[in-house]
Amino acid sequence: MEPAGLLGDLAIFTRVVMARSVSAAALQLGAAKSSVSSRIAALERLVGARLLIRSRHGVQPTPAGERLAAAGRNLIADAEALLTEIRAGEDQITGTLRVTCAVGVADILLVPMLASFLRQHPALSVDVVATDLILDPRREGIDVSFRFGWLRRPEQGFVARRIGTYEGALVASPAYLATAGGEPTTPAALAQHTWIGSPAFGGMRQPLTLWDASGRRHKTVMTCRIRTTAPTQQREWVLSGLGITRLPRFFIADDLAKGALVRVLSDHRFEGPSLFAVYAREHAHSARVRALLTHIQRIGAEEKMARAAESLEATR
Incomplete structure (x- = not known):
């Protein structure tokens, strides 16, 4: 009380x-x-x-x-x-930070960030609500919501800070492609295939914009046979041979390496998903929230520097 x-x-x-x-x-x-x-x-x-x-x-x-x-x-x-x-003292953060994140994909990115944050602040506790549902942060007492996907704009009274953007891939199982007559070679042909979609892109008919190697834009509309809020389920459905879907590449890297999944239209690209930190404007004054966002920003900057160094090394 x-x-x-x-x-x-x-x-x-x-x-x-x-x-x-x-x-x-x-x-x-x-x-x-x-x-x-x-x-x-x-x-x-x-x-x-x-x-x-x-x-x-x-x-x-x-x-x-x-x-x-x-x-x-x-x-x-x-x-x-x-x-x-x-x-x-200014260097010590205490109390409980309550956060929410999607099950599966965001966990891969979020848990290491929170782990290193907790090591820096031993007096702090974190209460994580892992769910694929979009919770009302004020109703549920959430300090920061981590959302993975394609967030167009935050709700009124909230701030959305982009943490990072990740490469996406169109993928299918070899078994599905064998029964579907082979891999589609154009965006128009892609629209004839079974689609495993996400509510992040709308209803059962979802727009998809692709850019080819020359930079030309192609728009197509995919009709979902399956639509799910959970990226983990998208992965299971596509591994089961039930269609084509789009997922962040890091999430399916092992499946691609093993050949359980293959890329479709790999010479085309599309806007990849991002991880966002969403919080109420009044929480911007919270020492715990400020410290967490500063920590995540620092990790993001370090990752960008590491990727730049790898790219530079590859060109030598």
Whole structure:
């Protein structure tokens, strides 16, 4: 339970607004529902205005409640950052950082980053929610959401920071190509094949833009037989010989090396997926979030330098 006092009541109120439920907020806080309700009522008496509208679908903030919740989040973030610096010094990050990421692909990239971050900050804890669902960060109390794919724009009130972009590949199993009459040789021929898609590209009919070796752009539309949110499932479906799909190359490098998968239209390229860190604007003030983003940026810069060195060495 949050401590008593105005800041504690604000923290409880913002938790209720994020959860859209008094019961859910009480569960997250480890407090009785009646206690949370009484703290909210006390805050409404202090403010002199109604802050929440209750219905059978949960609770919604009033306009006054929305303003107070936004101000409360900023005050709490500033207070947490200040307390962290006072208690542990600027070089010591404490508390719990709650993050979410997709199962499978993002794990390969994210876990090493978090591991090195935790080694640098031994007083910090990380709570990871691994899911292929897109969670509401405020409702679930998420500090940073790591999203892998093709994010066009973040939700209102959120910031999306691109961590890195990765080469993608169109792939199929040799067994599928044998039964489908061979590898397609043009983007137009590709559209006649069975497609394993992702909701990141729309519904069951998904646009695909390719550039050939001369730089010419080709647009085609693929019709999904299978559509899944999980890249791990895309890999399993394509290994099972059920169609063609696009996946980050690092994710299927072993399958390509073993010949379990082969590249399709390998002389064409398309926009590869990226890993993004998405966080609410008010969390930009959090010392934990700032430290994590700085750490990831440093790793990204080191990786770019390493790739540049490898490219330079290859040309000698």
